[in-house]
Amino acid sequence: MPEFDQELTRTYQILGKIGSGGGGTIYKAYHKNLEKEVVLKRIHSGLLKNNIRTEVDILKNLKSPYLPQVFDFLQVDGAVYTVMDYIPGQSLKEVLQEKTEFSQSRVIKWMDQLCQAVEQLHTQNPPIIHGDIKPANIMLTPKDDICLIDFNISGDFQDSDILGFTPGYAAPEQMKSVEQRLARLKEKREAPGSVQDAAVTMPVGSDQDATVTMPAESGDSAAGSSGAETEQKTFRITIDERSDIYSIGATAYHLLTGQCPDKDEVKPIWEVNPSLEDSLAYLVMKCLNKDPAGRYQSVRELHQAVLNVHQSGKAYKRLKVRQLIIRLALAAGTVGFAALAGLGYLQMQRERQDAYLSYVDQMDAARQAQDYDLADGYYRQAIALYPDGPEAALEMVRTLYQQKRYEDVLEFVSRSVINVVTDETCLGNIYYLYGNSYFELGEYEAAEEVFRQAIAYAPDNALLYRDHAITLAKLNRAEEAETQLNMAVQLLLGNDSIYYTQGEINGAQGNWQEALADFRTCIETTEDDYMKMRAYLMCNTAMEQGAGTLEDQAALLEEARGQLPMEYQNAVLEELAQVYIDLSNVSGDASYDMKAVEVFTGIVNNGWGIYSTYNNIAVLYQKNQMYSEEKDILDEMLRLFGENYNTYKRLAFMEAGAQMQAANEEREYHTFAEYYENAVALYEEQLANNQTDLEMTTLQELYQQAVDGGWLEAR
Numbered sequence: 001m002p003e004f005d006q007e008l009t010r011t012y013q014i015l016g017k018i019g020s021g022g023g024g025t026i027y028k029a030y031h032k033n034l035e036k037e038v039v040l041k042r043i044h045s046g047l048l049k050n051n052i053r054t055e056v057d058i059l060k061n062l063k064s065p066y067l068p069q070v071f072d073f074l075q076v077d078g079a080v081y082t083v084m085d086y087i088p089g090q091s092l093k094e095v096l097q098e099k100t101e102f103s104q105s106r107v108i109k110w111m112d113q114l115c116q117a118v119e120q121l122h123t124q125n126p127p128i129i130h131g132d133i134k135p136a137n138i139m140l141t142p143k144d145d146i147c148l149i150d151f152n153i154s155g156d157f158q159d160s161d162i163l164g165f166t167p168g169y170a171a172p173e174q175m176k177s178v179e180q181r182l183a184r185l186k187e188k189r190e191a192p193g194s195v196q197d198a199a200v201t202m203p204v205g206s207d208q209d210a211t212v213t214m215p216a217e218s219g220d221s222a223a224g225s226s227g228a229e230t231e232q233k234t235f236r237i238t239i240d241e242r243s244d245i246y247s248i249g250a251t252a253y254h255l256l257t258g259q260c261p262d263k264d265e266v267k268p269i270w271e272v273n274p275s276l277e278d279s280l281a282y283l284v285m286k287c288l289n290k291d292p293a294g295r296y297q298s299v300r301e302l303h304q305a306v307l308n309v310h311q312s313g314k315a316y317k318r319l320k321v322r323q324l325i326i327r328l329a330l331a332a333g334t335v336g337f338a339a340l341a342g343l344g345y346l347q348m349q350r351e352r353q354d355a356y357l358s359y360v361d362q363m364d365a366a367r368q369a370q371d372y373d374l375a376d377g378y379y380r381q382a383i384a385l386y387p388d389g390p391e392a393a394l395e396m397v398r399t400l401y402q403q404k405r406y407e408d409v410l411e412f413v414s415r416s417v418i419n420v421v422t423d424e425t426c427l428g429n430i431y432y433l434y435g436n437s438y439f440e441l442g443e444y445e446a447a448e449e450v451f452r453q454a455i456a457y458a459p460d461n462a463l464l465y466r467d468h469a470i471t472l473a474k475l476n477r478a479e480e481a482e483t484q485l486n487m488a489v490q491l492l493l494g495n496d497s498i499y500y501t502q503g504e505i506n507g508a509q510g511n512w513q514e515a516l517a518d519f520r521t522c523i524e525t526t527e528d529d530y531m532k533m534r535a536y537l538m539c540n541t542a543m544e545q546g547a548g549t550l551e552d553q554a555a556l557l558e559e560a561r562g563q564l565p566m567e568y569q570n571a572v573l574e575e576l577a578q579v580y581i582d583l584s585n586v587s588g589d590a591s592y593d594m595k596a597v598e599v600f601t602g603i604v605n606n607g608w609g610i611y612s613t614y615n616n617i618a619v620l621y622q623k624n625q626m627y628s629e630e631k632d633i634l635d636e637m638l639r640l641f642g643e644n645y646n647t648y649k650r651l652a653f654m655e656a657g658a659q660m661q662a663a664n665e666e667r668e669y670h671t672f673a674e675y676y677e678n679a680v681a682l683y684e685e686q687l688a689n690n691q692t693d694l695e696m697t698t699l700q701e702l703y704q705q706a707v708d709g710g711w712l713e714a715r
Contacts, residue, residue, distance in 0.1 A: 249287020428458025496526030645682035
């Protein structure tokens with residue numbers, strides 16, 4: 001171990017060298033003032049830059065239980081050190097070397113934590129790319145949590161340049177960049193007059209840091225070195241966030257199979273470990289796609305896939321379908337001519353299956369693009385090939401559910417799925433959406449029954465237990481809900497879902513203050529905008545039940561309005577408008593009515609306006625005697641929705657109100673009479689449906705007053 005400057009040893013007791021790599025040499029030390037163990041990383045001199053202080057300041061702001069805390073950096077006697085937490089435990093590389101096998105649920109838990117850590121790095125401005133995620137850089141703590149270490153401190157964040165790589169874990173584009181640089185180096189070394197005293201090597205191995213070096217060019221030597229000396233300079237490999245995603249997948253692959261992925265051609269994970277759950281196998285192989293465009297495009301997207309791993313895996317499922325068809329076709333073949341016929345049949349079946357799966361894929365893409373007519377067309381083409389195809393049925397349910405056509409989901413499942421689809425994986429996913437459709441329609445008893453069936457098909461899906469628990473809470477069956485929530489927790493349900501579900505259970509028990517706290521915590525912890533929207537609405541419900549005031553509700557919903565993306569705001573805005581109306585009625589402050597109008601107008605501008613939205617605006621304008629504005633809205637209602645007795649009723653009330661503001665001798669009620677007569681005629685037409693309206697009685701009284709006052713002749 002080298003000698004250390006006295007300035008350094010006054011604060012730190014150096015306990016020993018931990019290791020070294022492309023970025024620097026790492027030492028374990030004891031911080032005498034803090035009385036805790038830390039890590040000192042001495043950065044290679046060739047990597048130092050003017051903005052190192054800025055970069056360390058960025059890293060100091062990182063707050064994650066799955067990243068070590070960066071404390072500071074030191075400049076001592078020409079050397080630069082970074083100081084960070086020492087993480088006790090073993091690296092996952094060391095655990096793997098002990099031939100330890102990991103359960104799928106345990107690996108999913110670590111992937112969840114790893115995604116949270118990497119997302120912290122990627123969401124900095126500029127992003128921090130780790131560049132060397134692998135088991136050796138992941139510590140397993142005594143609490144069985146992971147901590148990602150050795151993230152990039154001295155790399156150029158702005159250009160995403162990374163110091164080195166590890167074959168097997170590095171993304172193909174990372175390896176290709178190195179090959180290109182090596183080729184350029186070779187050309188440079190072989191050029192006349194080039195320096196020949198430093199070999200260019202790329203070590204290979206299952207878990208070997210591969211650092212590429214080259215002779216320093218003129219002017220690159222370290223301060224204090226002689227002119228005859230040539231400093232070794234580390235190459236930097238430009239990558240992006242998707243390269244880290246590849247490395248996360250490679251790490252998961254190793255944990256699930258005991259084998260590091262081959263650096264040239266990754267063997268499908270299901271061939272190495274056939275016992276893997278389909279969805280998990282699909283997730284890992286998607287991360288390991290050679291083409292960055294074929295991977296998850298952000299760690300946040302990958303994280304959501306990890307949290308919902310039981311609902312994905314469609315591509316791997318399809319592979320199994322193909323293999324099954326091949327096996328069946330081969331089993332049907334015989335020798336000689338029969339064998340040839342069987343091979344022809346096999347080819348036909350494979351082509352038919354490929355066409356079917358292609359239609360399902362295109363249906364999925366059309367649904368995600370919200371081109372629902374196109375999705376329906378692909379569905380019809382798919383079932384023309386396989387009328388009982390489970391993938392097509394699942395995709396149709398997803399398409400209907402995404403459009404919030406919940407009644408159509410119920411009808412489709414009862415007609416085209418029950419007693420037709422037999423694939424249990426698809427049935428589990430279909431019944432999940434089937435149960436949620438009943439839930440969205442408020443039919444909680446039916447939803448509860450369907451969720452029970454769904455769990456029978458997919459007993460390892462934490463989200464099913466969560467939604468079953470929420471449904472039981474809605475039915476005031478809190479004890480059963482607690483049992484299902486506990487099952488979901490055992491299946492590694494996310495913390496946001498746990499808090500949300502516990503809030504529902506507390507609400508069912510009348511503990512609205514506790515429920516409010518649970519929903520608030522859900523909002524603070526979740527990254528799922530849909531769940532955040534639901535939690536905001538349930539916070540509002542808790543306040544309605546006594547856990548807050550109308551003013552609290554307004555503040556909460558305005559917060560939600562600012563936090564949620566537009567597509568999740570509609571229900572929040574409807575609740576907010578009603579709260580402002582209630583505040584107006586309680587306080588007598590008309591400004592709240594205008595706030596409600598502004599909210600309703602926002603709903604219209606977002607494209608969500610329906611008849612009742614416009615009608616509410618008209619009523620508020622009439623209440624505040626803003627007749628000109630009311631007339632504009634009512635005319636727009638006639639244009640958009642056609643003739644309706646209610647619209648003419650509102651126009652009649654508006655005209656009556658306007659005339660009452662004029663002097664007696666200036667009042668003119670003929671326009672009022674026209675609106676009144678249209679309202680009465682249309683109202684009488686719909687009375688066959690027994691839709692009575694007390695406001696029509698009030699309108700008739702106004703008409704009679706106009707007649708009695710001599711402004712109209714009785715008709």
